[in-house]
Amino acid sequence: MSRWEPGAAERLRAAALDLFVEHGFxxxxxxxxxxRAGLTTRTFFRHFADKREVLFAHEAALPGLMTRFFADAPPGLTPMEVIVEGLCTLVAPRFDGLKDSLRVRRQVVLSDEGLRERDLRKRALIAEAGVAGFRDRGLDELSATLAAQLAATIIDTAAHRWLDDDTDRPMADVIRETAAALTGVVTDQAGTALTGVVTDQAKAGA
Amino acid sequence: MSRWEPGAAERLRAAALDLFVEHGFxxxxxxxxxxRAGLTTRTFFRHFADKREVLFAHEAALPGLMTRFFADAPPGLTPMEVIVEGLCTLVAPRFDGLKDSLRVRRQVVLSDEGLRERDLRKRALIAEAGVAGFRDRGLDELSATLAAQLAATIIDTAAHRWLDDDTDRPMADVIRETAAALTGVVTDQAGTALTGVVTDQAKAGA
DNA sequence: CATAGTGATGACACGTCATGTCGTCAACGA
DNA sequence: TCGTTGACGACATGACGTGTCATCACTATG
Incomplete structure (x- = not known):
């Protein structure tokens, strides 16, 4: 038997989320x-760098996974194909089935400026990781930077759309639809053939 | 004669930047x-919301300008054309001729996690302003969101490239080049005009 | 000239965040 | 058995950020 109850970090995370929802961050x-977690203040800062981090520590592994996936994706795929495949493989599983709790978390994050800032920093870390992956694929620095930024934009936009959606549509579909829409904006097909293109791609993907 | 020396905010900004460069943020x-500015602590927080803000207050007007420019741009322009024109008109003049001081500022910002977070938040505010402008142009919500994110990505990437460049190339040139490269990545021409390596690999794979 | 209002600043107190340091105690291995 | 390790408690400290009130030049108005 241990001197202390196990799972200190998880207890702190759960206690913090409850209190944030109840009283505001x-x-x-x-x-x-x-x-509430039965611990001391000093112990909190041993597990989390600051008060905000308790809401973001769960996705600390993502950047490393992104770098490896982008770098190891089959050669011959276009950057956009790599992005879509990577996000569907690595990110979508972390969303499907968790819509309710992720909605609660998003509401807390959006309610506080400081939490928004931290959220953006996490997204930027994912993008930096993506740059490394695309660089390893042989892209020049500028293209790798832009590709990684596009990946971050797609995952961010898709996540919000998925959370706003009341159907049980899988996250991967939303990612593909968002990527197609982005292509449309860049090539100036915004709103023209959008609907048709997206459904075809979504069906092909599913 | 005034009871206090005028320009309190500017004195605080200059003193802060000097000290940040000298000792670290x-x-x-x-x-x-x-x-150093001859004022009290309380007065600092009357002019700036927190210690970081002293490095960002100078661009507070940008979001409003972006919204109006995007919304008022001539109809018929494609989203990418609107973005490039908007950035060249509104943003480039804030860079040209200030490379040295902007480089100092960037070094300070990049040296501190908290400052990076604030920097990203400012970029996000510009993107949010862009969404409003594109919505006013008639774009649907998804396209407007993506277009605004693209604008933020372009300005951000172009700014870094411009600061890394040792020639006197005008910022507008870098913006156009970055936008073109982004189009290339999305349409899979990455490297065609730049290295040629990736395209060969892509063709071999396909 | 007199008076009242406005607005920027000084002065002070206070709560919270974040960190450094040291002591305690269980678990583990030689 | 004994020393090491590691998680945590206890205490102290400094900086951040805010609320509140007083001060005093400037200005408007009669």
Missing amino acids: AAVTVPQITA | AAVTVPQITA
Whole structure:
């Protein structure tokens, strides 16, 4: 038997999320969180760098996965194909089936400026990881940077659309639809052939 | 004669930048800044919401300008044309001729996690403003969101490339080049005009 | 000239965040 | 058995950020 109850980090995370939903992020103090989890303030900062991080630690592994997936994707795929495949493979499974809890988390994040900032930093870390992957594929620095930014834009936009959607559409579909729409905007087909193109691609993908 | 020396905000900004360059952002305290500017701590927070904001307040007007420019651009232009014209008109003049001071500022921002976060938040505010403009142009919500994200990606990437460039190339040129490269990545011409390597690999794979 | 209002600043107090340091105690291995 | 490791508690500290009130030049109005 251990001297302390196990799972300190997870208890802190759960306690923090509950309190954030109940009182709002800014109104909750770290001592309140640790009191509910049965720990001390100092222990909170041993597990999380700051009060915000408790809402983002769960996705710490994503950047590394992105780099490897982009770098190892079959040669011959276009950048957009690599992006869509990578996001559907790595990201979509982290969304499907978790819509309710992710909606709660998003509401908390959007309610606080500081949390929005941290959210954007996490997205930027994913993009930086993507740059490394595309560089390993042989893309020049500029193309790799832009491709990684596009990936970040697609996952971000798709995530919001998926969370706003009330059907059970799988995240991978939304990702493909968003990528197609982005191609349309860049090539100036915005709104013209959009609907038809998207459904065809979505059906092909499913 | 005034009771206090005029230009309190500008004095604070200059003092802060000097100290940040000299000691690093984290090592500088607000009382140090205000002491150099001949003011009190409380006055600093009357002019800037927090310690980071002193490095970003100068671009507070950009989002509003972006919204109006995008919304008022001549009808018939494609989204990418609107983006490039808007950025060249509104943003490029804020760069040309200021390369040295902007390089100093970038170095400070990149040296601190918190400043990077704030930087990303400012970019996101520009993107949000862009969405409003494209919506006013008649684009659907998804296309407007993606177009605004593309604009943010282009300005961000172009700014870094311009700062890394040692020639006197005007910012507008870099913006156009970056936009063209982005179109190339999306339509899979990445490297065609740049290296030629990737295209060969793609053709071999396909 | 007198008076009241406005607005930027100084002065002070306070709560929270974040970190450094040291002590405690269980678990583990030689 | 004994030393090491690692998670946590306890305490102290400094900086951040905010609320509140007083001060004093400037301005408008009569």
